[in-house]
Amino acid sequence: MKLFPPRTVALTALLGLASLTTAHGQEHGAHVHGEANISVVIEEETVSVSVMSAMYNITGFERAPENEEEEAAFAAALAALGDGAQLFGFSAAAECVATDSSHSLPTGEGDHDDHDEHEESEPEGDDHHHSPYRDLVADYVFTCAQPSELDSVEVLIFSHFANLEKVDAVVLAGATQVAQELTPDKTRLDLPNS
Numbered sequence: 001m002k003l004f005p006p007r008t009v010a011l012t013a014l015l016g017l018a019s020l021t022t023a024h025g026q027e028h029g030a031h032v033h034g035e036a037n038i039s040v041v042i043e044e045e046t047v048s049v050s051v052m053s054a055m056y057n058i059t060g061f062e063r064a065p066e067n068e069e070e071e072a073a074f075a076a077a078l079a080a081l082g083d084g085a086q087l088f089g090f091s092a093a094a095e096c097v098a099t100d101s102s103h104s105l106p107t108g109e110g111d112h113d114d115h116d117e118h119e120e121s122e123p124e125g126d127d128h129h130h131s132p133y134r135d136l137v138a139d140y141v142f143t144c145a146q147p148s149e150l151d152s153v154e155v156l157i158f159s160h161f162a163n164l165e166k167v168d169a170v171v172l173a174g175a176t177q178v179a180q181e182l183t184p185d186k187t188r189l190d191l192p193n194s
């Protein structure tokens with residue numbers, strides 16, 4: 001059996017670097033194609049993760065699916081978004097399990113009103129119109145039996161969101177807040193844990 005020491009040294013170094021990546025931090029939840037925002041809030045054994053992304057990043061379109069190919073892409077997105085354990089990976093020793101999730105997308109059940117009728121046309125002039133298919137907001141809650149062992153989160157959404165190029169991530173843990181930028185080549189979010 002091996003015992004691993006806390007990664008205090010590495011984390012201290014990363015905290016110093018984190019402040020370099022806050023340039024776009026103010027535009028939390030902005031609708032930008034290719035970019036998404038993630039916030040991670042750690043409170044004792046509870047880790048809450050929120051994702052905000054343009055739907056373009058996930059399915060490539062921002063309206064109700066209109067053909068079989070789009071139906072399949074949308075269904076795949078719904079399936080992925082419903083399983084937080086596929087989207088975020090935690091330090092194994094922390095023993096985190098997904099305990100709750102929700103998202104803003106229409107699920108196709110109970111949405112059969114005529115609300116979508118006038119949303120068929122493409123936006124004119126303005127960037128986008130209001131549509132439940134335009135932006136994704138998804139929330140996940142994980143419970144970790146050994147939160148002191150939690151030192152990183154692998155953000156796996158890049159493999160599900162095909163058009164996603166960058167994630168601005170903010171981590172709040174106690175009084176500490178750090179921002180990090182993630183890309184498909186850098187998916188590990190280091191946490192300000194000690």
Ligand SMILES: [Zn+2]
Binds near residue numbers: 033054055062
């Ligand atoms: Zn858009």
